[in-house]
Amino acid sequence: MAPWKAARVGDALDQIDTPALILDLDAFERNVQLLQDAMSSTGVRLRPHAKSHKCPEIALRQIKAGAVGICCQKVSEAAVFVAAGVPDILITNQVIGEQKIMHALDLAQQARIGILVDHADNVSAFARASAERQVSIDLYIEVDVGMGRCGTTSIEQTVELARQIDQAPYLNFMGLQCYHGSAQHYRHPQDRQSAIAAVCAKAAEAKAAIEKVGIAVERITGAGTGSVMLEGTSTIFNEVQAGSYILMDRDYAKNQHDASDLPFEHALFIKTAILSHPTLGRAVVDAGLKASSVDSGMPLVWQRTDASYLKASDEHGVLELTADSPLKLGDSIMLIPGHCDPTVNLYDEMICVRGNAVEAIWPIAARGALL
């Protein structure tokens, strides 16, 4: 990492060196409260996904606001949050291999830990290891509800896994993970609504089939920022896992909304400066694809009509400027990243700004926690 910092607490916004990852605290806090209030009013548990922010300071604030815990995607990511005092984590991923299973059970001795399964061999491995160590852990069956990635693909397989978990003394069968990732980015509200209606039907069918063999399904969990109000008001889901809602990125801003969607605000920015201005219509900023992940498209230039971000190379971003743009060498602009999750993962710290001043600097402690 850089041997010096982009900013110190108390700095003004224009003193922050570039490129830097900026969190607008006012917008962030409004986003946290908005979803929490919506879920509290429905009685649905909010378990926000921490893969978006990887920042214990944020997780602890979400829990203080009413979240039941957080989600993580990796065992090593969860370990960072357990160490920071988060008491309840669902790892929304399969945990495969002896090393990872041992680490997950270590964590389960320090906090409430859940993991996903979709294969009998993996359940057997967890059953064996948990019994040997006499450590309990929560298991959720991941059901493929339409995304075509992980998850069980038949009711019979789902019921069989539930039986297998139910018979293992140290495995707590908790319920079903029913997440439809691609539906989060369907642009039209009707498309998201019909996708999540199908998700709910599959979830309800799987739950009924498991309960028919006498096993209780306590939890149906899933949802993301693009569809959270659909699962949240479905009466099928009793827990939701949105993550990006606190930050919001350019890709999510492309979703069209109707009255049922919550008005989350952009709270995550990249401050970047013009390092070259070779022609009237072209400038180059110091934030390229190592400063703003481009997997879901280029970043958006924030609140300017005279500049658009055209293309990214490793350390450069090319701006197209209007002929009358006043931007000059050294000027800084704010970008909204195309995709918040992998962008946050490029930085060691989030510079938290309120109004025009740096109020705090939060370590992105789980950045790079890939294992």
Place this chain on the structure above:
Amino acid sequence: MAPWKAARVGDALDQIDTPALILDLDAFERNVQLLQDAMSSTGVRLRPHAKSHKCPEIALRQIKAGAVGICCQKVSEAAVFVAAGVPDILITNQVIGEQKIMHALDLAQQARIGILVDHADNVSAFARASAERQVSIDLYIEVDVGMGRCGTTSIEQTVELARQIDQAPYLNFMGLQCYHGSAQHYRHPQDRQSAIAAVCAKAAEAKAAIEKVGIAVERITGAGTGSVMLEGTSTIFNEVQAGSYILMDRDYAKNQHDASDLPFEHALFIKTAILSHPTLGRAVVDAGLKASSVDSGMPLVWQRTDASYLKASDEHGVLELTADSPLKLGDSIMLIPGHCDPTVNLYDEMICVRGNAVEAIWPIAARGALL
């Protein structure tokens, strides 16, 4: 970062946890030697770009093999290499703003440091700051030789900047940066040849114009892995800056070659494991776009015909398998990343393997050095 390590020195390849970034030391060492030998035989200086690897262990080995120093892209990146003992660094980028200029001059007191300029205001700022602090620094004019990113766009401007630098007592005018980034990825050798022929013509023209006003142009520097033999044998360039050649990625492997190109080998891999295998034709690995940057395309499954990497989400990669693929849950495969530079920047360590054993673990010390 993860609170535990993916591997320890002495581990066998199959003990390395996933996902992990693997450097094949034999292939890496052959790549280092191959380009060094080619440049030594032409008398052209090799100054490899460190933005690809961000790893002091690698830079020091390149210098030991005969490189004159390294290139960096950021001042903070250069600071990491200066601290590790690299004595000569060219920052192939504009350094704008008082804070960055001060850091660059700090470094110039500890090592030989060069930077690029393409704007009179920036030369003035460096002239002022270097005189105030009585610290000398090397300046190179970046000429836009066809990429359309940074750089001067007319001979008159180039000559004017050379004069301005020449008149500043603490600024050493060294020469011209003539890098054509996009040409590195032109697939056909003839297209690269004609692009670099045009680069050489522009470089020679700019050099002649500057020398005509009585200012010596000691260095013409540039080139990348896709074109390095073209600049290296041009007689116009006396320094080349290839970086990716030591690692090689899937994108570079897509270039078609002719006899003049050097046969660099893939030396950078991602070890990843199958965490879900929901259907006969589909498996999911634990390396997604936070483990392998997808800006230049999906990773390649290494030396297997039964699996291809179809799509990436944050922490998942979906494989398409042939019907007879023997791959099963927990099996690991090796990936060649689409683009090595931003992929390396996702990891804290490179796990260096020789044959089947972990020989060393090298910190990617400049990872995340964005300032």
